[in-house]
Amino acid sequence: MRAVMASIPKASESQIDALIHAYLKARDEDEFQGGANLWCLFNVLTAWASEKDVSARSANRAYRNWGRQKDVGSVVESKLWQELAAQPVRRLVHVAAPPLVMPAAPVVEAEIAAPAQAEIAAPLAAGVTAIG
Numbered sequence: 001m002r003a004v005m006a007s008i009p010k011a012s013e014s015q016i017d018a019l020i021h022a023y024l025k026a027r028d029e030d031e032f033q034g035g036a037n038l039w040c041l042f043n044v045l046t047a048w049a050s051e052k053d054v055s056a057r058s059a060n061r062a063y064r065n066w067g068r069q070k071d072v073g074s075v076v077e078s079k080l081w082q083e084l085a086a087q088p089v090r091r092l093v094h095v096a097a098p099p100l101v102m103p104a105a106p107v108v109e110a111e112i113a114a115p116a117q118a119e120i121a122a123p124l125a126a127g128v129t130a131i132g
Contacts, residue, residue: 004041007078008071019048038085045072 001023005016023044027034033043049068053061075081 001041003080004075004084007075007080008045009074010071019044022048038081042076045075048072 002016002020005011005019005023008016008019011019023041026044027036027040030040034040046069049072050065051068053064
């Protein structure tokens with residue numbers, strides 16, 4: 001992975017370290033896009049390429065992002081990336097947590113006051129589905 005990050009043209013060591021950190025975080029914490037795979041790495045690279053920096057002026061940000069997008073494109077088209085993509089996919093086994101089921105709160109009819117029951121029942125009996 002470090003070799004892929006290091007293949008980004010003009011990437012500094014601090015940028016490479018930040019991208020590796022972002023990849024490791026996405027790999028371990030992103031439930032839908034994560035995992036130890038090229039898809040996760042691609043998502044990290046494209047997020048970096050389209051990053052919004054509030055301190056940069058709009059024109060500078062657009063030019064910087066355009067350059068980064070070209071850099072990511074050259075990485076994805078590189079021989080190293082193609083070799084990694086050609087390797088057999090290693091399936092990761094994730095232990096799924098049991099589904100979160102919220103128990104329904106028991107409704108005790110005695111807790112609903114008779115006037116409230118009538119207030120609710122009358123519009124429903126008349127066919128009203130929404131009270132606005």
